[in-house]
Amino acid sequence: MKGITSSRMKAIDENCEHLGLKGLQLMENAGAAIAHEVKERIQKGNVLIVAGRGNNGGDAFVAARHLAYDPAITVNIALIGSASGIRTQNSMHNFTLLEHCRIEGFIEITDPQKLKATGWLDDADMIVDALLGTGITGKVRETEATVIDLINDSKAPVVAVDVPSGFDPEGGEFDRSVRADVTLTFHRMKKGLASDHAKEYTSEVKVINIGVCEDAEIYVGKGDIAAFQTRRRDSHKGQHGRMLIIGGGPYSGAPALTAMAALRTGADIVTVAAPANVADIIASFSPNIIVKALSSNILCEKDIDTVAKLIEGHDVVVMGMGLGRDERTKDTVSKIVPLCKKVVVDADGLYGIALPVPEDIEMVITPHAREFTALGGNGKEDALEFSKKNNVTVLLKGREDHISNGERIAINHTGNPGMTVGGTGDVLAGIAGALFAIAPAMDAACGAAYINGAAGDLAFERRGHGLLATDIIDMITEVMK
Ligand SMILES: NC(=O)C1=CN([C@@H]2O[C@H](COP(=O)(O)OP(=O)(O)OC[C@H]3O[C@@H](n4cnc5c(N)ncnc54)[C@H](O)[C@@H]3O)[C@@H](O)[C@H]2O)[C@H](O)CC1
Numbered sequence: 001m002k003g004i005t006s007s008r009m010k011a012i013d014e015n016c017e018h019l020g021l022k023g024l025q026l027m028e029n030a031g032a033a034i035a036h037e038v039k040e041r042i043q044k045g046n047v048l049i050v051a052g053r054g055n056n057g058g059d060a061f062v063a064a065r066h067l068a069y070d071p072a073i074t075v076n077i078a079l080i081g082s083a084s085g086i087r088t089q090n091s092m093h094n095f096t097l098l099e100h101c102r103i104e105g106f107i108e109i110t111d112p113q114k115l116k117a118t119g120w121l122d123d124a125d126m127i128v129d130a131l132l133g134t135g136i137t138g139k140v141r142e143t144e145a146t147v148i149d150l151i152n153d154s155k156a157p158v159v160a161v162d163v164p165s166g167f168d169p170e171g172g173e174f175d176r177s178v179r180a181d182v183t184l185t186f187h188r189m190k191k192g193l194a195s196d197h198a199k200e201y202t203s204e205v206k207v208i209n210i211g212v213c214e215d216a217e218i219y220v221g222k223g224d225i226a227a228f229q230t231r232r233r234d235s236h237k238g239q240h241g242r243m244l245i246i247g248g249g250p251y252s253g254a255p256a257l258t259a260m261a262a263l264r265t266g267a268d269i270v271t272v273a274a275p276a277n278v279a280d281i282i283a284s285f286s287p288n289i290i291v292k293a294l295s296s297n298i299l300c301e302k303d304i305d306t307v308a309k310l311i312e313g314h315d316v317v318v319m320g321m322g323l324g325r326d327e328r329t330k331d332t333v334s335k336i337v338p339l340c341k342k343v344v345v346d347a348d349g350l351y352g353i354a355l356p357v358p359e360d361i362e363m364v365i366t367p368h369a370r371e372f373t374a375l376g377g378n379g380k381e382d383a384l385e386f387s388k389k390n391n392v393t394v395l396l397k398g399r400e401d402h403i404s405n406g407e408r409i410a411i412n413h414t415g416n417p418g419m420t421v422g423g424t425g426d427v428l429a430g431i432a433g434a435l436f437a438i439a440p441a442m443d444a445a446c447g448a449a450y451i452n453g454a455a456g457d458l459a460f461e462r463r464g465h466g467l468l469a470t471d472i473i474d475m476i477t478e479v480m481k
Protein backbone atom coordinates (compact mmCIF):
# COMPACT_ATOMS: atom_id res chain seq x y z
CA MET A 1 0.00 0.00 0.00
CA LYS A 2 1.54 3.37 -1.05
CA GLY A 3 1.51 5.93 1.76
CA ILE A 4 0.98 9.67 1.62
CA THR A 5 3.44 12.42 2.50
CA SER A 6 3.25 14.56 5.64
CA SER A 7 2.58 17.66 3.54
CA ARG A 8 -0.36 15.89 1.89
CA MET A 9 -1.67 14.93 5.34
CA LYS A 10 -1.27 18.55 6.49
CA ALA A 11 -3.22 19.71 3.42
CA ILE A 12 -6.05 17.31 4.24
CA ASP A 13 -6.09 18.56 7.85
CA GLU A 14 -6.32 22.18 6.66
CA ASN A 15 -9.02 21.31 4.14
CA CYS A 16 -10.99 19.71 6.98
CA GLU A 17 -10.70 22.95 8.99
CA HIS A 18 -11.99 24.96 6.01
CA LEU A 19 -14.93 22.57 5.72
CA GLY A 20 -15.68 23.03 9.43
CA LEU A 21 -14.22 19.73 10.68
CA LYS A 22 -12.02 20.86 13.55
CA GLY A 23 -8.58 19.41 14.33
CA LEU A 24 -9.81 18.90 17.91
CA GLN A 25 -12.45 16.47 16.61
CA LEU A 26 -9.81 14.54 14.66
CA MET A 27 -7.53 14.53 17.72
CA GLU A 28 -10.35 13.18 19.89
CA ASN A 29 -10.88 10.29 17.48
CA ALA A 30 -7.14 9.65 17.27
CA GLY A 31 -6.80 9.58 21.05
CA ALA A 32 -9.85 7.38 21.52
CA ALA A 33 -8.36 4.87 19.08
CA ILE A 34 -5.09 4.81 21.05
CA ALA A 35 -6.99 4.16 24.32
CA HIS A 36 -8.99 1.41 22.63
CA GLU A 37 -5.81 -0.27 21.37
CA VAL A 38 -4.19 -0.10 24.84
CA LYS A 39 -7.27 -1.65 26.46
CA GLU A 40 -7.33 -4.37 23.78
CA ARG A 41 -3.76 -5.28 24.72
CA ILE A 42 -3.83 -4.90 28.50
CA GLN A 43 -7.12 -5.12 30.33
CA LYS A 44 -5.53 -3.67 33.48
CA GLY A 45 -2.22 -2.22 34.67
CA ASN A 46 0.15 0.78 34.43
CA VAL A 47 0.23 2.87 31.26
CA LEU A 48 3.10 5.32 30.73
CA ILE A 49 2.38 8.10 28.25
CA VAL A 50 5.52 9.77 26.86
CA ALA A 51 4.36 12.94 25.12
CA GLY A 52 5.96 15.65 23.01
CA ARG A 53 4.77 19.24 22.78
CA GLY A 54 3.07 18.97 19.38
CA ASN A 55 -0.20 17.40 18.26
CA ASN A 56 1.33 13.94 18.46
CA GLY A 57 1.45 14.51 22.22
CA GLY A 58 -2.04 15.98 22.01
CA ASP A 59 -3.39 12.69 20.70
CA ALA A 60 -1.89 10.96 23.73
CA PHE A 61 -3.43 13.46 26.18
CA VAL A 62 -6.82 12.45 24.77
CA ALA A 63 -5.90 8.77 25.22
CA ALA A 64 -4.83 9.52 28.81
CA ARG A 65 -8.25 11.03 29.56
CA HIS A 66 -10.05 8.00 28.11
CA LEU A 67 -7.78 5.50 29.93
CA ALA A 68 -7.77 7.32 33.28
CA TYR A 69 -11.53 6.87 33.44
CA ASP A 70 -11.05 3.08 33.64
CA PRO A 71 -10.47 2.03 37.27
CA ALA A 72 -8.34 -0.92 36.12
CA ILE A 73 -5.82 1.39 34.47
CA THR A 74 -3.19 3.64 36.15
CA VAL A 75 -1.91 6.46 33.94
CA ASN A 76 1.44 8.26 34.34
CA ILE A 77 2.44 11.03 31.96
CA ALA A 78 5.95 12.19 31.09
CA LEU A 79 6.04 15.40 29.00
CA ILE A 80 9.16 16.47 27.14
CA GLY A 81 10.09 19.95 28.30
CA SER A 82 7.53 22.04 30.18
CA ALA A 83 3.75 22.24 29.92
CA SER A 84 4.08 25.94 29.11
CA GLY A 85 6.03 24.87 26.00
CA ILE A 86 3.13 22.89 24.52
CA ARG A 87 3.08 24.13 20.92
CA THR A 88 -0.47 23.79 19.72
CA GLN A 89 -3.87 24.99 20.90
CA ASN A 90 -5.45 21.56 20.46
CA SER A 91 -2.73 19.83 22.42
CA MET A 92 -2.86 22.44 25.21
CA HIS A 93 -6.65 22.10 25.33
CA ASN A 94 -6.41 18.38 25.92
CA PHE A 95 -3.53 18.78 28.35
CA THR A 96 -5.55 21.21 30.48
CA LEU A 97 -8.47 18.76 30.66
CA LEU A 98 -6.18 16.27 32.40
CA GLU A 99 -6.45 18.35 35.61
CA HIS A 100 -9.98 16.91 35.85
CA CYS A 101 -8.91 13.30 35.34
CA ARG A 102 -7.50 10.58 37.59
CA ILE A 103 -3.87 10.86 36.43
CA GLU A 104 -1.53 9.02 38.85
CA GLY A 105 1.69 10.90 38.11
CA PHE A 106 2.99 13.67 35.86
CA ILE A 107 6.53 14.93 35.25
CA GLU A 108 8.08 17.44 32.92
CA ILE A 109 11.21 15.91 31.43
CA THR A 110 13.98 18.50 31.31
CA ASP A 111 16.51 15.80 32.24
CA PRO A 112 15.82 12.23 30.95
CA GLN A 113 17.35 10.79 34.14
CA LYS A 114 14.31 12.24 35.97
CA LEU A 115 12.11 9.92 33.92
CA LYS A 116 14.37 6.99 34.75
CA ALA A 117 14.25 7.83 38.45
CA THR A 118 10.43 7.59 38.52
CA GLY A 119 10.62 3.84 37.86
CA TRP A 120 7.61 4.25 35.51
CA LEU A 121 9.54 2.73 32.57
CA ASP A 122 10.15 -0.44 34.59
CA ASP A 123 6.65 -0.67 36.09
CA ALA A 124 4.81 0.08 32.84
CA ASP A 125 2.59 -2.63 31.35
CA MET A 126 2.26 -0.48 28.23
CA ILE A 127 4.06 2.64 26.91
CA VAL A 128 2.33 5.09 24.58
CA ASP A 129 4.97 6.73 22.35
CA ALA A 130 3.72 10.22 21.50
CA LEU A 131 6.96 12.20 21.34
CA LEU A 132 7.15 12.87 17.63
CA GLY A 133 4.82 12.23 14.75
CA THR A 134 4.68 13.78 11.25
CA GLY A 135 5.98 17.09 12.58
CA ILE A 136 9.53 15.85 13.02
CA THR A 137 12.15 17.94 11.26
CA GLY A 138 15.79 16.92 10.92
CA LYS A 139 17.87 14.83 13.32
CA VAL A 140 16.25 13.98 16.67
CA ARG A 141 17.43 16.58 19.19
CA GLU A 142 18.72 15.75 22.68
CA THR A 143 16.25 14.91 25.43
CA GLU A 144 14.00 13.26 22.82
CA ALA A 145 16.97 11.17 21.64
CA THR A 146 17.77 9.85 25.14
CA VAL A 147 14.08 9.33 25.92
CA ILE A 148 13.75 7.23 22.74
CA ASP A 149 16.65 5.07 23.97
CA LEU A 150 15.02 4.75 27.42
CA ILE A 151 11.74 3.61 25.82
CA ASN A 152 13.62 1.04 23.71
CA ASP A 153 15.50 -0.22 26.79
CA SER A 154 12.23 -0.76 28.66
CA LYS A 155 10.64 -4.22 28.65
CA ALA A 156 7.13 -2.76 28.22
CA PRO A 157 5.26 -3.14 24.92
CA VAL A 158 4.98 0.14 23.00
CA VAL A 159 2.07 1.65 21.05
CA ALA A 160 3.43 4.30 18.65
CA VAL A 161 1.13 7.27 17.93
CA ASP A 162 0.95 7.90 14.17
CA VAL A 163 4.68 7.28 13.56
CA PRO A 164 7.31 5.65 15.84
CA SER A 165 9.06 8.70 17.33
CA GLY A 166 12.21 9.55 15.45
CA PHE A 167 11.26 7.55 12.36
CA ASP A 168 11.03 9.65 9.20
CA PRO A 169 7.38 9.59 8.03
CA GLU A 170 8.67 10.29 4.49
CA GLY A 171 10.87 7.18 4.59
CA GLY A 172 14.18 9.05 4.50
CA GLU A 173 17.29 8.74 6.65
CA PHE A 174 16.86 8.97 10.42
CA ASP A 175 19.30 8.52 13.28
CA ARG A 176 17.16 6.74 15.88
CA SER A 177 13.60 5.65 16.40
CA VAL A 178 11.32 4.02 18.92
CA ARG A 179 10.78 0.31 18.25
CA ALA A 180 7.03 -0.13 18.62
CA ASP A 181 4.96 -3.31 19.01
CA VAL A 182 2.15 -1.66 17.06
CA THR A 183 1.85 1.66 15.22
CA LEU A 184 -1.51 3.40 14.94
CA THR A 185 -1.26 5.78 11.98
CA PHE A 186 -4.12 8.18 11.38
CA HIS A 187 -6.36 8.46 8.33
CA ARG A 188 -3.94 7.22 5.70
CA MET A 189 -0.81 5.06 5.56
CA LYS A 190 2.26 7.38 5.69
CA LYS A 191 4.74 7.04 2.85
CA GLY A 192 7.67 6.14 5.13
CA LEU A 193 5.73 3.47 7.05
CA ALA A 194 5.14 1.60 3.79
CA SER A 195 8.88 1.20 3.15
CA ASP A 196 10.37 -2.22 3.92
CA HIS A 197 12.96 -0.89 6.41
CA ALA A 198 10.05 0.43 8.51
CA LYS A 199 8.87 -2.95 9.84
CA GLU A 200 11.73 -3.15 12.38
CA TYR A 201 10.37 0.01 14.05
CA THR A 202 6.64 -0.04 13.37
CA SER A 203 5.88 -3.76 13.76
CA GLU A 204 2.20 -4.03 12.82
CA VAL A 205 0.77 -0.79 11.34
CA LYS A 206 -2.94 -0.11 11.76
CA VAL A 207 -4.46 2.67 9.66
CA ILE A 208 -7.04 4.35 11.90
CA ASN A 209 -10.08 6.14 10.52
CA ILE A 210 -10.38 9.41 12.47
CA GLY A 211 -13.44 10.73 10.64
CA VAL A 212 -11.90 12.84 7.88
CA CYS A 213 -14.62 13.81 5.40
CA GLU A 214 -14.12 12.73 1.79
CA ASP A 215 -14.41 16.26 0.36
CA ALA A 216 -11.30 17.27 2.33
CA GLU A 217 -9.37 14.83 0.14
CA ILE A 218 -11.20 14.98 -3.17
CA TYR A 219 -11.65 18.74 -3.43
CA VAL A 220 -8.58 20.95 -3.74
CA GLY A 221 -8.66 23.47 -0.89
CA LYS A 222 -6.66 26.19 0.81
CA GLY A 223 -4.75 23.41 2.56
CA ASP A 224 -3.31 22.35 -0.78
CA ILE A 225 -1.49 25.68 -1.19
CA ALA A 226 -0.34 26.05 2.43
CA ALA A 227 3.05 24.57 1.58
CA PHE A 228 3.57 27.27 -1.06
CA GLN A 229 2.73 30.14 1.25
CA THR A 230 5.58 29.91 3.73
CA ARG A 231 9.04 30.97 2.59
CA ARG A 232 12.16 30.17 4.56
CA ARG A 233 13.96 33.32 5.67
CA ASP A 234 17.31 31.95 4.57
CA SER A 235 16.14 31.57 0.97
CA HIS A 236 18.62 32.53 -1.72
CA LYS A 237 18.17 33.63 -5.35
CA GLY A 238 16.96 30.89 -7.63
CA GLN A 239 15.93 28.62 -4.76
CA HIS A 240 12.28 29.30 -5.55
CA GLY A 241 12.53 28.12 -9.10
CA ARG A 242 14.07 28.96 -12.43
CA MET A 243 11.57 28.54 -15.24
CA LEU A 244 12.09 28.37 -19.00
CA ILE A 245 9.04 29.14 -21.16
CA ILE A 246 9.14 27.98 -24.78
CA GLY A 247 6.33 29.78 -26.53
CA GLY A 248 5.24 32.38 -29.04
CA GLY A 249 5.56 32.59 -32.82
CA PRO A 250 2.19 33.26 -34.41
CA TYR A 251 1.28 34.84 -31.05
CA SER A 252 3.25 36.98 -28.61
CA GLY A 253 0.87 37.70 -25.71
CA ALA A 254 0.49 34.11 -24.48
CA PRO A 255 4.07 33.47 -23.29
CA ALA A 256 4.16 36.91 -21.68
CA LEU A 257 1.04 36.10 -19.64
CA THR A 258 2.60 32.80 -18.62
CA ALA A 259 5.81 34.55 -17.59
CA MET A 260 4.08 37.24 -15.50
CA ALA A 261 1.88 34.63 -13.82
CA ALA A 262 4.95 32.54 -12.92
CA LEU A 263 6.72 35.58 -11.42
CA ARG A 264 3.66 36.52 -9.40
CA THR A 265 3.47 32.92 -8.13
CA GLY A 266 7.00 33.23 -6.80
CA ALA A 267 9.36 31.93 -9.50
CA ASP A 268 12.72 33.64 -9.07
CA ILE A 269 13.87 33.59 -12.68
CA VAL A 270 11.63 33.38 -15.78
CA THR A 271 13.19 33.14 -19.22
CA VAL A 272 11.10 33.10 -22.40
CA ALA A 273 12.65 31.42 -25.45
CA ALA A 274 10.59 32.75 -28.35
CA PRO A 275 10.90 32.92 -32.16
CA ALA A 276 12.85 36.00 -33.28
CA ASN A 277 9.83 37.78 -34.76
CA VAL A 278 8.08 38.08 -31.36
CA ALA A 279 11.02 38.11 -28.93
CA ASP A 280 11.22 41.90 -28.68
CA ILE A 281 7.45 42.25 -28.39
CA ILE A 282 7.43 39.81 -25.45
CA ALA A 283 10.38 41.59 -23.84
CA SER A 284 8.51 44.88 -24.17
CA PHE A 285 5.68 43.61 -21.96
CA SER A 286 7.81 43.70 -18.84
CA PRO A 287 11.42 44.25 -17.73
CA ASN A 288 10.88 41.36 -15.34
CA ILE A 289 11.03 38.82 -18.14
CA ILE A 290 14.30 37.60 -19.68
CA VAL A 291 13.76 36.89 -23.38
CA LYS A 292 16.00 34.78 -25.66
CA ALA A 293 15.30 35.17 -29.38
CA LEU A 294 15.26 31.90 -31.36
CA SER A 295 16.12 31.54 -35.03
CA SER A 296 12.98 32.10 -37.09
CA ASN A 297 9.34 33.10 -36.87
CA ILE A 298 8.24 29.70 -35.59
CA LEU A 299 9.87 27.19 -33.23
CA CYS A 300 11.81 24.80 -35.46
CA GLU A 301 14.61 22.22 -35.62
CA LYS A 302 17.31 24.90 -35.80
CA ASP A 303 16.37 26.04 -32.28
CA ILE A 304 16.96 22.73 -30.51
CA ASP A 305 20.61 23.30 -29.52
CA THR A 306 19.83 26.77 -28.13
CA VAL A 307 16.85 25.43 -26.20
CA ALA A 308 18.87 22.44 -24.90
CA LYS A 309 21.45 24.83 -23.38
CA LEU A 310 18.70 26.96 -21.82
CA ILE A 311 17.01 23.89 -20.31
CA GLU A 312 20.26 23.10 -18.47
CA GLY A 313 20.02 26.33 -16.49
CA HIS A 314 16.38 26.02 -15.41
CA ASP A 315 14.41 23.77 -13.01
CA VAL A 316 11.26 23.49 -15.07
CA VAL A 317 10.16 24.02 -18.66
CA VAL A 318 6.72 25.34 -19.62
CA MET A 319 6.03 24.82 -23.29
CA GLY A 320 3.26 25.41 -25.82
CA MET A 321 1.49 28.72 -25.45
CA GLY A 322 1.36 30.75 -28.68
CA LEU A 323 3.59 28.28 -30.62
CA GLY A 324 1.07 27.59 -33.36
CA ARG A 325 0.63 24.14 -34.92
CA ASP A 326 2.97 24.15 -37.88
CA GLU A 327 4.21 20.59 -38.52
CA ARG A 328 7.83 21.73 -38.02
CA THR A 329 6.92 23.20 -34.64
CA LYS A 330 5.08 20.07 -33.52
CA ASP A 331 8.06 17.97 -34.56
CA THR A 332 10.45 20.25 -32.64
CA VAL A 333 8.27 20.06 -29.50
CA SER A 334 8.46 16.26 -29.61
CA LYS A 335 12.27 16.52 -29.79
CA ILE A 336 12.50 19.01 -26.90
CA VAL A 337 10.45 16.96 -24.40
CA PRO A 338 13.15 14.24 -23.94
CA LEU A 339 15.63 17.02 -22.98
CA CYS A 340 13.44 18.07 -20.01
CA LYS A 341 13.37 16.79 -16.44
CA LYS A 342 10.19 18.62 -15.36
CA VAL A 343 7.93 20.02 -18.06
CA VAL A 344 4.46 21.58 -18.24
CA VAL A 345 2.90 21.26 -21.69
CA ASP A 346 -0.09 23.44 -22.57
CA ALA A 347 -2.11 24.60 -25.59
CA ASP A 348 -0.39 24.16 -28.99
CA GLY A 349 2.42 22.18 -27.32
CA LEU A 350 -0.08 19.37 -26.62
CA TYR A 351 -0.19 18.64 -30.37
CA GLY A 352 3.52 17.81 -30.41
CA ILE A 353 3.94 15.41 -27.48
CA ALA A 354 4.18 11.65 -27.79
CA LEU A 355 2.42 9.51 -25.15
CA PRO A 356 3.19 7.66 -22.93
CA VAL A 357 5.80 9.98 -21.45
CA PRO A 358 9.19 8.29 -20.82
CA GLU A 359 9.69 7.20 -17.18
CA ASP A 360 12.56 9.63 -16.54
CA ILE A 361 10.49 12.71 -17.38
CA GLU A 362 7.93 14.33 -15.06
CA MET A 363 5.25 15.97 -17.20
CA VAL A 364 2.16 17.99 -16.32
CA ILE A 365 -0.33 18.65 -19.13
CA THR A 366 -3.06 21.28 -18.88
CA PRO A 367 -5.58 20.47 -21.64
CA HIS A 368 -9.13 21.69 -21.93
CA ALA A 369 -11.78 19.11 -22.91
CA ARG A 370 -11.16 19.28 -26.66
CA GLU A 371 -7.39 19.03 -26.31
CA PHE A 372 -7.83 16.11 -23.90
CA THR A 373 -9.96 14.27 -26.45
CA ALA A 374 -7.36 14.98 -29.14
CA LEU A 375 -4.80 13.31 -26.85
CA GLY A 376 -7.02 10.23 -26.58
CA GLY A 377 -8.67 11.16 -23.30
CA ASN A 378 -12.25 10.15 -22.82
CA GLY A 379 -13.86 12.80 -20.61
CA LYS A 380 -13.10 13.79 -17.01
CA GLU A 381 -13.90 10.29 -15.71
CA ASP A 382 -10.90 9.08 -17.69
CA ALA A 383 -8.37 11.42 -16.05
CA LEU A 384 -7.09 8.83 -13.56
CA GLU A 385 -6.73 6.02 -16.08
CA PHE A 386 -5.25 8.33 -18.71
CA SER A 387 -2.61 9.61 -16.27
CA LYS A 388 -1.65 6.13 -15.15
CA LYS A 389 -1.46 4.79 -18.71
CA ASN A 390 0.59 7.73 -20.00
CA ASN A 391 2.84 8.50 -16.98
CA VAL A 392 1.63 12.08 -16.94
CA THR A 393 -0.11 14.38 -14.47
CA VAL A 394 -3.27 15.74 -16.06
CA LEU A 395 -4.87 19.04 -15.10
CA LEU A 396 -8.06 18.74 -17.17
CA LYS A 397 -9.57 22.23 -17.22
CA GLY A 398 -13.33 22.66 -17.03
CA ARG A 399 -16.13 24.19 -14.96
CA GLU A 400 -14.55 21.95 -12.34
CA ASP A 401 -10.92 21.02 -13.01
CA HIS A 402 -10.11 17.31 -12.75
CA ILE A 403 -6.52 16.60 -11.72
CA SER A 404 -4.82 13.21 -11.54
CA ASN A 405 -1.35 11.68 -11.39
CA GLY A 406 -2.59 8.15 -11.87
CA GLU A 407 -2.67 7.51 -8.12
CA ARG A 408 -5.52 9.79 -7.06
CA ILE A 409 -8.04 12.20 -8.50
CA ALA A 410 -8.63 15.75 -7.20
CA ILE A 411 -11.36 18.20 -8.20
CA ASN A 412 -10.93 21.96 -8.10
CA HIS A 413 -14.04 24.08 -7.89
CA THR A 414 -12.58 27.58 -7.67
CA GLY A 415 -13.10 29.73 -10.80
CA ASN A 416 -16.06 31.23 -12.62
CA PRO A 417 -17.59 31.66 -16.11
CA GLY A 418 -15.84 35.02 -16.48
CA MET A 419 -12.64 33.05 -16.96
CA THR A 420 -13.47 31.88 -20.46
CA VAL A 421 -11.67 35.04 -21.65
CA GLY A 422 -8.47 34.35 -23.65
CA GLY A 423 -5.23 33.97 -21.73
CA THR A 424 -6.50 32.29 -18.56
CA GLY A 425 -4.93 29.01 -19.70
CA ASP A 426 -1.59 30.76 -20.21
CA VAL A 427 -1.84 32.14 -16.67
CA LEU A 428 -2.67 28.69 -15.26
CA ALA A 429 0.33 27.12 -17.02
CA GLY A 430 2.61 29.81 -15.57
CA ILE A 431 1.34 29.17 -12.04
CA ALA A 432 1.69 25.41 -12.54
CA GLY A 433 5.28 25.79 -13.75
CA ALA A 434 6.25 28.02 -10.82
CA LEU A 435 4.89 25.49 -8.30
CA PHE A 436 6.30 22.50 -10.19
CA ALA A 437 9.78 24.01 -9.87
CA ILE A 438 9.53 23.49 -6.09
CA ALA A 439 6.96 20.74 -5.54
CA PRO A 440 5.85 17.32 -6.88
CA ALA A 441 3.75 17.37 -10.06
CA MET A 442 0.42 16.52 -8.41
CA ASP A 443 0.83 19.11 -5.63
CA ALA A 444 1.80 21.71 -8.27
CA ALA A 445 -1.14 20.90 -10.56
CA CYS A 446 -3.67 20.97 -7.70
CA GLY A 447 -2.19 24.15 -6.26
CA ALA A 448 -2.18 25.85 -9.66
CA ALA A 449 -5.81 24.95 -10.40
CA TYR A 450 -6.84 26.32 -7.01
CA ILE A 451 -4.77 29.53 -7.20
CA ASN A 452 -5.78 30.32 -10.79
CA GLY A 453 -9.46 29.83 -10.01
CA ALA A 454 -9.36 31.69 -6.71
CA ALA A 455 -7.49 34.60 -8.33
CA GLY A 456 -10.12 34.54 -11.08
CA ASP A 457 -12.86 34.71 -8.44
CA LEU A 458 -11.24 37.79 -6.87
CA ALA A 459 -10.90 39.33 -10.34
CA PHE A 460 -14.59 38.55 -11.00
CA GLU A 461 -15.60 40.33 -7.76
CA ARG A 462 -13.87 43.46 -9.06
CA ARG A 463 -14.47 43.27 -12.81
CA GLY A 464 -17.39 40.89 -13.38
CA HIS A 465 -17.53 39.42 -16.86
CA GLY A 466 -15.13 42.12 -18.03
CA LEU A 467 -12.23 40.40 -16.24
CA LEU A 468 -9.01 39.93 -18.20
CA ALA A 469 -6.21 37.38 -17.82
CA THR A 470 -4.01 40.21 -16.54
CA ASP A 471 -6.55 40.87 -13.76
CA ILE A 472 -6.10 37.25 -12.66
CA ILE A 473 -2.31 37.69 -12.57
CA ASP A 474 -2.79 40.75 -10.37
CA MET A 475 -4.78 38.66 -7.84
CA ILE A 476 -2.35 35.72 -7.51
CA THR A 477 -0.41 37.21 -4.61
CA GLU A 478 -3.68 37.99 -2.82
CA VAL A 479 -4.67 34.29 -2.95
CA MET A 480 -1.22 33.09 -1.87
CA LYS A 481 -0.97 35.44 1.13
N1 LIG B 1 -5.13 14.15 10.31
C1 LIG B 1 -4.15 13.67 11.08
O1 LIG B 1 -3.26 12.92 10.65
C2 LIG B 1 -4.06 14.11 12.49
C3 LIG B 1 -2.81 14.06 13.09
N2 LIG B 1 -2.65 14.44 14.37
C4 LIG B 1 -1.39 14.27 15.07
O2 LIG B 1 -0.61 15.42 14.77
C5 LIG B 1 0.74 14.96 14.60
C6 LIG B 1 1.54 16.04 13.93
O3 LIG B 1 1.59 17.06 14.90
P1 LIG B 1 2.62 18.29 14.79
O4 LIG B 1 2.26 19.24 15.88
O5 LIG B 1 2.64 18.76 13.39
O6 LIG B 1 4.05 17.69 15.05
P2 LIG B 1 4.56 16.56 16.05
O7 LIG B 1 3.73 16.56 17.29
O8 LIG B 1 4.69 15.31 15.28
O9 LIG B 1 6.04 17.07 16.38
C7 LIG B 1 6.26 18.42 16.60
C8 LIG B 1 6.95 18.55 17.96
O10 LIG B 1 8.17 17.85 17.91
C9 LIG B 1 9.27 18.75 18.01
N3 LIG B 1 10.28 18.31 17.07
C10 LIG B 1 10.23 18.38 15.72
N4 LIG B 1 11.36 17.86 15.18
C11 LIG B 1 12.14 17.48 16.22
C12 LIG B 1 13.42 16.88 16.32
N5 LIG B 1 14.13 16.57 15.22
N6 LIG B 1 13.93 16.60 17.57
C13 LIG B 1 13.21 16.93 18.67
N7 LIG B 1 11.98 17.50 18.67
C14 LIG B 1 11.47 17.77 17.44
C15 LIG B 1 8.67 20.09 17.68
O11 LIG B 1 9.41 21.09 18.35
C16 LIG B 1 7.28 19.97 18.22
O12 LIG B 1 7.29 20.17 19.60
C17 LIG B 1 0.56 13.69 13.85
O13 LIG B 1 1.69 12.89 13.84
C18 LIG B 1 -0.62 13.06 14.59
O14 LIG B 1 -0.17 12.34 15.72
C19 LIG B 1 -3.76 15.15 15.00
O15 LIG B 1 -3.71 15.24 16.33
C20 LIG B 1 -5.05 14.46 14.64
C21 LIG B 1 -5.27 14.56 13.17
Ligand SMILES: [K+]
Pocket residue numbers: 056129130131132133160161162163164165
Ligand atom coordinates in the same frame (compact mmCIF):
# COMPACT_ATOMS: atom_id res chain seq x y z
K1 LIG C 1 5.03 8.95 17.91
